[in-house]
Amino acid sequence: MTTVFVAGATGYTGRHVVSACTARGWRTIAHVRPDSPALVDWTQRFTADGALVDRSEWTIEAMSTVLVERAPDVVFALLGTTRARNRRDGVSTYEAVDYGLTNCLLEASRSLQQQPVFVYLSCMGAGGSTRNKYLQVRTRIEAELRAARIPHVIARPGFITGPDRDENRLGETVAARVGNGALSILRALGAKQLDRRYRSITGSSLAKALVALAADPDARGVYESDALQALSG
Numbered sequence: 001m002t003t004v005f006v007a008g009a010t011g012y013t014g015r016h017v018v019s020a021c022t023a024r025g026w027r028t029i030a031h032v033r034p035d036s037p038a039l040v041d042w043t044q045r046f047t048a049d050g051a052l053v054d055r056s057e058w059t060i061e062a063m064s065t066v067l068v069e070r071a072p073d074v075v076f077a078l079l080g081t082t083r084a085r086n087r088r089d090g091v092s093t094y095e096a097v098d099y100g101l102t103n104c105l106l107e108a109s110r111s112l113q114q115q116p117v118f119v120y121l122s123c124m125g126a127g128g129s130t131r132n133k134y135l136q137v138r139t140r141i142e143a144e145l146r147a148a149r150i151p152h153v154i155a156r157p158g159f160i161t162g163p164d165r166d167e168n169r170l171g172e173t174v175a176a177r178v179g180n181g182a183l184s185i186l187r188a189l190g191a192k193q194l195d196r197r198y199r200s201i202t203g204s205s206l207a208k209a210l211v212a213l214a215a216d217p218d219a220r221g222v223y224e225s226d227a228l229q230a231l232s233g
Contacts, residue, residue, distance in 0.1 A: 003027040004214065005054070005070060005116070007105050008078030010042050013121060013160060016207035017076055022050040024211065029054050029070055058101055063108035067116075074214045075109050077102050078121045099137040103144065110148050118152040119214050120145055121206075124225050126156060142222075153213045154222045155206075162202035201225070205232035 004021050008014040009030035021028040028051040032042045043053045054070075056062040067075070079101045081093040102120070109118055126138035145152050201209075209231035213219040223231075 001027050003070060003072045004074040004076060005029045005031065005067065005072040006076045006078065007031045009046065011078055011080065012203045013206050014078040016203040017078060017210055018046060018051050019049055020207045020211040028052065031056065033058065058104060060104050060107050063104055064111050067108050067112055071114065072116045074119060075105065075116045076119045076210065077105050094133050094137050099140060102141050106145060106148060110150060115150045117214060118145060118150055119210055120152060120154050122154050122156050124156050124158045151220060153219055155210055155228055156222065156224050157201050157206055157228050158225045159200035160203060160206055161200050199229060201229060201232060208232045
């Protein structure tokens with residue numbers, strides 16, 4: 001049986017990945033940080049979904065221990081924060097969460113004798129030179145993942161949004177709607193490739209694509225938004 005470890009399981013995409021993995025009959029370990037104010041609720045939700053819940057601390061030692069014990073075939077790194085939360089007590093949460101926690105998980109995965117497939121949720125625009133702090137940390141993780149020489153998948157979706165998203169991201173939601181409207185016009189005029197590449201994607205559709213990539217032994221490397229859209233259909 002395939003065993004998967006989902007970090008960022010409580011996020012919009014992560015909760016859908018957990019559901020998609022358990023639906024495949026995979027042994028799914030959903031990580032919930034031990035100090036989460038909704039720890040009990042998430043534990044009940046994931047358990048009802050058929051997943052196991054892990055509450056390990058965010059240290060390389062703790063993560064290495066749980067990965068050795070669980071021996072996952074796939075590790076999903078779906079960690080991230082919002083722009084509104086990016087500054088807290090003078091500390092960049094992009095650096096602490098998007099980079100720091102993902103790097104912790106990567107180092108723990110590298111230490112395993114049997115290395116899992118590392119599925120990293122990056123974003124459109126990562127991988128190049130940029131002054132955007134959010135893209136910078138994603139670009140750094142992508143570079144470290146390639147240098148780590150472990151089997152990996154890098155997913156670069158565009159806007160991730162949907163009616164079931166419980167976070168208030170008004171700017172992102174409006175941008176996605178306006179963009180999708182413009183893309184619909186372009187699609188009608190024949191620009192189908194642009195539509196596939198830049199259209200927003202829901203958490204459930206993205207989860208379907210990520211799990212499909214995890215299940216495919218030949219799926220490795222970078223997958224842009226258009227490829228993710230195709231896999232989600």
